[in-house]
Amino acid sequence: MRKIAVFASGRGSNFEAVLKGIKSGKIAAEIVCVISDHARPPVFDIARKNRIPTHWVNRKQFSDAADYVGFLLNLLASYEVDLILLAGYLKLIPAPVVERFRYSIINIHPALLPNFGGKGFYGERVHRAVIESGVKVTGVTIHFVDEHYDRGAVIVQEQVPVLEGDTPETLAPRVLTVEHRLLPEVVGAYCAGRINVINGKVVWEK
Ligand code: GRF
Secondary structure: OEEEEEEOOOOOHHHHHHHHHHHOOOOOEEEEEEEEOOOOOHHHHHHHHOOOOEEEOOHHHOOOHHHHHHHHHHHHHHOOOOEEEEOOOOOOOOHHHHHHOOOOEEEEEOOOOOOOOOOOOOOHHHHHHHHHHOOOEEEEEEEEOOOOOOOOOEEEEEEEEOOOOOOHHHHHHHHHHHHHHHHHHHHHHHHOOOEEEEOOEEEEOO
8 A cells, every 4th residue: 555645735626636536445545644835734624634644844944955854754754655746835845855756756737748837837827827828728747756846757648728718717727627537547557556667758557
C-alpha cells in the first residue's frame, strides 16, 4: 500500500478527488498527511474531517535552507511516504527533496505545459493568460516534478477547448472537472505500478 503525502496551499478539491478514489477502492494507497506552506488553508479542514494529520511547514519558520530541508525529509520519513502529490502547492520543492523522491513527486497543472506554466502561473492567472493569448485549446497536465516550476516528465495531458467568450471564471471549472477525473486515474495507475519512466520519458503499462 503506497503512502501519499499531499502538498497543497489552498482549496483542496484535487486532494478530495484523490481521497474519494481511495475510499472507493480505485486507488491502492493511503493519504498519510497533508502539508501546506499556509497556516490555515481550506484543504486542512477537509483533511481534519477525514482524520488525516496536517502540517504547516514554511521556509520562513527555519533559520536556514538546510534546516528546512532536513525537517521536511524527516517529516516525510516519519510517515514512510513513498509518493508526494502536489495539488495546488505554490512553493518550489527544494532540490534535495526532489532528489530523494525522483519520479515519486506528481504535480497537476491547469494548462498544457510547457505553455502557461512556471513561476507565477497559478490559479486564475493561468486561465487569464490562456484566454489573452487567443489559443483555442487548453487543458490539464500531470507530470513528475523536477527542480523547476512546472517541468519534469509529462505523465498525461488532456485537452479542453477554449470557447468564444470564455472568461477565467467560465473556463476554470471546465478544466477543473477534467483534473478531478484525471488525477485519481493517474494516482491509481502509479500506485498499481503502471507508470514507468524509461530514459526520462513516461511509459504507461497497458
Ligand atoms: C488546480 O487547478 C491545480 O491544477 C493547480 O492548482 C489548483 C488546485 O486546486 N496546481 P485545488 O486546491 O485542488 O482545488
